[in-house]
Amino acid sequence: MSNWSEPRVAVVTGGASGIGLGISQRLARDGAAVSIFDLDGAAAEDAASSIRDGGGHAIGLKVDVTDRGRVEEAVGEVAEQLGAPLILVNNAGRASFMPFLEISLEHLHQIIEVNLVGSFHCCQVVLPHMLEARWGRIVNISSSSTYSGTPRMAAYVSSKSAINGLTKTLAREFGPRGVTVNAIPPSFIDTPMLRASAAAGDLDVQASIATTPVRRQGLPEDIAAACSFLCRDEASYITGQILGVDGGRS
Numbered sequence: 484m485s486n487w488s489e490p491r492v493a494v495v496t497g498g499a500s501g502i503g504l505g506i507s508q509r510l511a512r513d514g515a516a517v518s519i520f521d522l523d524g525a526a527a528e529d530a531a532s533s534i535r536d537g538g539g540h541a542i543g544l545k546v547d548v549t550d551r552g553r554v555e556e557a558v559g560e561v562a563e564q565l566g567a568p569l570i571l572v573n574n575a576g577r578a579s580f581m582p583f584l585e586i587s588l589e590h591l592h593q594i595i596e597v598n599l600v601g602s603f604h605c606c607q608v609v610l611p612h613m614l615e616a617r618w619g620r621i622v623n624i625s626s627s628s629t630y631s632g633t634p635r636m637a638a639y640v641s642s643k644s645a646i647n648g649l650t651k652t653l654a655r656e657f658g659p660r661g662v663t664v665n666a667i668p669p670s671f672i673d674t675p676m677l678r679a680s681a682a683a684g685d686l687d688v689q690a691s692i693a694t695t696p697v698r699r700q701g702l703p704e705d706i707a708a709a710c711s712f713l714c715r716d717e718a719s720y721i722t723g724q725i726l727g728v729d730g731g732r733s
């Protein structure tokens with residue numbers, strides 16, 4: 484059985500690396516035509532090209548999600564080349580580790596701009612297509628740090644907590660019109676972002692594995708599997724949920 488009653492077009496932001504790449508590959512395997520939006524345009528095109536080599540449908544576009552004009556232009560390109568985007572995965576994000584008293588307002592704004600405002604732009608630009616079709620799936624990638632708080636991550640955790648709030652609000656606002664909105668807060672997923680944080684001494688991967696109930700690190704495929712499920716036709720009764728995919732850490 485296909486995941487969808489008809490072909491679907493997806494937008495995955497930050498889809499050139501890590502979790503976003505895993506989600507792009509998985510949605511393409513599920514049969515969606517995937518448009519990968521990433522700050523790194525060459526990496527987005529490489530990711531799309533490897534999906535096409537495997538028989539899937541994908542395009543890669545250089546998009547900074549903080550640039551509203553570029554988001555509008557890129558969503559227009561997607562609609563023209565692939566069809567109306569009815570699946571949106573807001574995954575592009577930036578980590579930030581800094582003692583609270585050292586966080587400048589400029590840095591706070593930069594993190595909020597990518598992690599929150601970027602998702603806000605993409606939702607506002609893609610939603611009209613979903614409303615016209617009376618069908619849509621939005622999955623926002625937040626963070627398990629929003630459950631407990633994490634020292635030295637005030638800017639990041641604030642931005643990701645706002646994503647959970649945005650998710651619940653949009654779920655209520657657009658549920659009556661066929662659009663579901665859910666969030667996945669990952670924890671300790673093996674990606675370039677996590678490896679860079681570990682290399683900088685901001686995270687201890689082995690210690691986190693030791694305190695994770697399933698005793699392993701997460702993989703992009705773990706998040707992709709949950710995202711794939713939330714995007715299916717048969718997930719239409721699930722909305723406004725924050726689905727932890729974290730090996731039981733929270």
Ligand SMILES: NC(=O)c1ccc[n+]([C@@H]2O[C@H](COP(=O)([O-])OP(=O)(O)OC[C@H]3O[C@@H](n4cnc5c(N)ncnc54)[C@H](O)[C@@H]3O)[C@@H](O)[C@H]2O)c1
Nearest residue numbers: 497500501502521522547548575576626671672674675676
């Ligand atoms: N890895 C983890 O353990 C973990 C845990 C919790 C939350 N997350 C969240 O998951 C998401 C993906 O993280 P990842 O670990 O795969 O990171 P990653 O750094 O491997 O990938 C992030 C991608 O987003 C792109 N990107 C960054 N800013 C962008 C912008 N302004 N516009 C468009 N693209 C942009 C980057 O170029 C990169 O390709 C992030 O939102 C992150 O906060 C990750």
